[in-house]
Amino acid sequence: MHKKKFPESIYNRMPYLLEVFESHAVRHHAKWYRKFDYEPDPVGREENLEILMVDIFAMLLVTMPAWATLMWFSLLGGIIFIGVFFVHRFLWNTIHKQMHIPEDVIFRNWKSYRFLARHHFLHHQDTDKNFNVVFPLTDTLFGTVGKAELGDIREMLRLGYLLPRSTRIQNKFQAQGIPVLGANHP
Ligand SMILES: [Zn+2]
Ligand SMILES: [Zn+2]
Numbered sequence: 001m002h003k004k005k006f007p008e009s010i011y012n013r014m015p016y017l018l019e020v021f022e023s024h025a026v027r028h029h030a031k032w033y034r035k036f037d038y039e040p041d042p043v044g045r046e047e048n049l050e051i052l053m054v055d056i057f058a059m060l061l062v063t064m065p066a067w068a069t070l071m072w073f074s075l076l077g078g079i080i081f082i083g084v085f086f087v088h089r090f091l092w093n094t095i096h097k098q099m100h101i102p103e104d105v106i107f108r109n110w111k112s113y114r115f116l117a118r119h120h121f122l123h124h125q126d127t128d129k130n131f132n133v134v135f136p137l138t139d140t141l142f143g144t145v146g147k148a149e150l151g152d153i154r155e156m157l158r159l160g161y162l163l164p165r166s167t168r169i170q171n172k173f174q175a176q177g178i179p180v181l182g183a184n185h186p
Contacts, residue, residue, distance in 0.1 A: 001025060002127050016058065023048045029127055033100050036124040037159070049100055050093040056085050091134045096120070099133075117161045122146035 001024040004011065011018040032044035039045040060067070060082065071078025098105055099117050107113045116136065123130035129146030132138045139145045148156070156162040157173070164170050 025127070029124065033124060036100070036121050039100065045101060049097045051089045056089055060085060088134055096133050114161045118156055121156055121161060122148060122152060125152055
C-alpha cells in the first residue's frame with residue numbers, strides 16, 4: 001500500500017495492484033490527509049477511507065494456502081480466520097473514517113479510540129511507521145512503532161487525542177477555545 005515493491009511490468013499486468021498503491025500512498029497520504037486533519041475537498045475527503053469488499057476478496061485469495069490448510073485440520077478455525085477479515089474490515093472502516101472525518105460518535109472520547117487515533121496520526125507523519133489502524137500490537141511485534149516529535153504532540157493536543165496531564169493546562173487550552181476532549185468540563 002505504501003511502496004511499489006514489484007517490477008513495473010507486474011503493475012502493468014495487474015492494474016489492481018497499482019490502484020491499491022495509488023489510492024493509498026498517492027491519494028490518501030500524499031494528496032489528501034497529508035496532515036491528518038479534516039480534508040475539505042469533497043472528492044478527497046471520502047476517498048480511500050475504507051477497505052473495499054474487493055480488497056477483502058483479494059486478501060482472501062492471497063492467504064488461501066493459510067486458511068485452506070487450517071480448514072483441513074479445523075473447519076471452525078478456518079471459518080474464524082476468514083471471519084476476522086470481515087470483523088477487521090468493519091472496525092478499520094469505522095475507526096479510520098472517524099479519524100479523518102470526526103463526527104459525534106459514541107466512541108470519540110474513549111481512551112482506546114484516542115490511543116488508536118494517536119497511533120494512526122503518527123502513521124500520517126511517517127508512512128514507514130504505525131501501519132496498523134486496529135491492532136497496533138503488530139507494529140510493536142514488527143518494530144515499526146513511530147515516535148512523536150514535539151510538533152506532533154502539539155497537534156495531537158490540539159486535536160484532542162492527547163490530554164494535557166495538568167488541569168491548569170487543560171483550563172488554559174479551554175480558555176483559548178481549544179477543545180480538550182474528555183477533560184472534566186465544569
Ligand atoms: Zn489514514
Ligand atoms: Zn498508510
